[in-house]
Amino acid sequence: xxxxxxxxxxxxxxxxxxxxxxxxxxxxxxxxxxxxxxxxxxxxxxxxxxxxxxxxxxxxxxxxxxxxxxxxxxxxxxxxxxxxxxxxxxxxxxxxxxxxxxxxxxxxxxxxxxxxxxxxxxxxxxxxxxxxxxxxxxxxxxxxxxxxxxxxxxxxxxxxxxxxxxxxxxxxxxxxxxxxxxxxxxxxxxxxxxxxxxxxxxxxxxxxxxxxxxxxxxxxxxxxxxxxxxxxxxxxxxxxxxxxxxxxxxx
Ligand code: BJW
Numbered sequence: 688x689x690x691x692x693x694x695x696x697x698x699x700x701x702x703x704x705x706x707x708x709x710x711x712x713x714x715x716x717x718x719x720x721x722x723x724x725x726x727x728x729x730x731x732x733x734x735x736x737x738x739x740x741x742x743x744x745x746x747x748x749x750x751x752x753x754x755x756x757x758x759x760x761x762x763x764x765x766x767x768x769x770x771x772x773x774x775x776x777x778x779x780x781x782x783x784x785x786x787x788x789x790x791x792x793x794x795x796x797x798x799x800x801x802x803x804x805x806x807x808x809x810x811x812x813x814x815x816x817x818x819x820x821x822x823x824x825x826x827x828x829x830x831x832x833x834x835x836x837x838x839x840x841x842x843x844x845x846x847x848x849x850x851x852x853x854x855x856x857x858x859x860x861x862x863x864x865x866x867x868x869x870x871x872x873x874x875x876x877x878x879x880x881x882x883x884x885x886x887x888x889x890x891x892x893x894x895x896x897x898x899x900x901x902x903x904x905x906x907x908x909x910x911x912x913x914x915x916x917x918x919x920x921x922x923x924x925x926x927x928x929x930x931x932x933x934x935x936x937x938x
Contacts, residue, residue, distance in 0.1 A: 689916065693923065696899055696914050697930035704870035704897075705783035708774060709887055713876020713902060715794050717768040717921040720761065724878050739849045748842055752833040755845050759810055762792045763827045770875065770920035771798035773928045778802060780931075785865035789877060789884050791847050804862045806854055806884050812846035815839065821846050859883065866891040875901045876920045879908040888912075 700706070712722035722728045723735075733754065737743050744751045767775075775798040778784050786803050788795055791810040795803050813824040815836040824834065824843070834843045848854050866872060872891040879885045888908055892898050900912040901923050909915050916923050 689918065690926075692914055692916055693926050694930060696916065697927050699871060699897060699899075700781075700927065700931055703781055705868055706777070706781045707785045707787065707865045707869035707872045707887075707891060707896070708777075709872065709874045709877060709884065710774070710786070710788045710790060710795070711875070711877025711879075711884075712790060714770050714774075714788075714920050715765075715768075715790055715792050716876065717770065717919060718765040718794060720765060720790075720792050720794070722876075724880070735850060740851055741849055742851075744844060744849070748833040748844070752829065752845075755810065756827075756829045756832060759827050759829070762794075762810060763825075765794070767794045767798035768921040770924045771795055771800070773924045775799035776928070783868075785862075785869070787862045787865065787884075787887065789881065791845075804858050804865070806848070806858060806862060808845070808847035810845060810847060813843040814846040815841055816844050817841035854883065862887055863890060866896070867894050869894075869896045871899065872896045873899045873901065874908060874912070875924075877902075877906070879906040 712720065716722050723730050738751055738754045771794050774786055774795065778786065778800055786795060786800050788803055788805055789807050791805065791808050793809055793811050811823060811825055812821055813834065814821050815838070817836065817839055820838065835841065836843055866887045867890060869891050872888050874888050888898055889911065892911060898912040899914045899916065900906065900908055901916045901920050903917065903919065
């Protein structure tokens with residue numbers, strides 16, 4: 688059953704349609720980065736309101752930074768998995784390909800993807816709370832905590848999007864545009880509950896795109912998907928990829 692669906696999906700992709708891909712924490716799970724929801728998710732251990740809102744940061748920047756420092760240490764010690772690697776390769780295979788990610792871990796870039804729309808920012812970037820200047824910061828572990836702006840001495844914050852904050856309008860518009868013009872959209876490893884990211888696949892579908900979901904379990908998007916492939920992204924994507932290239936080479 689799964690094998691049949693994988694074959695159908697590969698046939699669809701073999702036509703090299705305009706492809707948009709939305710990824711979430713599930714794509715990095717096999718690398719060892721914790722997801723947010725689910726049995727081992729971060730939100731089981733920590734309260735989002737205490738750590739991932741502007742109010743939480745205003746209340747206790749040290750606590751928030753300690754959490755990010757812990758996550759940065761974890762992420763620094765892991766590597767991209769086959770799902771990241773295949774998506775990086777597909778960037779070159781599909782003439783029109785847009786990778787949209789909710790992940791802040793930078794693993795897509797590390798795998799070789801170059802054109803990435805990072806909807807929720809990047810954990811390796813920091814932003815000055817006074818001047819708004821965005822800087823790369825890869826210091827692990829961070830000292831001091833909280834870190835201060837090298838230019839003006841003000842508090843730095845992680846350059847990520849917290850609940851209640853607006854996404855970068857240019858990145859969001861580019862993501863919506865890619866979805867609007869896509870012929871196929873793949874949604875991989877996201878619970879599809881966080882807005883506005885969760886709306887992107889529906890926009891693609893309204894414009895006629897076929898929707899393919901890869902996840903361990905059903906999500907609110909599943910009833911709308913043309914194909915739902917249940918399994919690990921790092922196992923399903925290689926199967927699709929193998930089929931794509933095997934077929935190509937034998938023709
Ligand atoms: C696997 C797997 C394997 C596991 N293989 N699969 C409309 C309606 C309702 C609410 C709202 C709305 N509009 C806005 C809101 C509020 C809010 C929201 O959506 N709340 C809902 C939760 C109810 N949204 C916001 O606040 C957003 N801002 C906004 O809309 O602003 C409007 C505004 C406009 C103008 C001015 C001001 C405001 C911002 C959302 C920011 C989200 N931020 C976070 C933290 C980022 C920084 C950080 O990482 O620290 O982003 S929260 C967290 O959730 C993180 C993720 O990117 C995001 C999504 O999570 P994701 O990736 O889906 O992960 P999980 O864990 O949920 O799911 C993993 C999935 O993988 C599961 O399904 C597994 O089964 C699967 N899986 N292993 C394949 N191996």
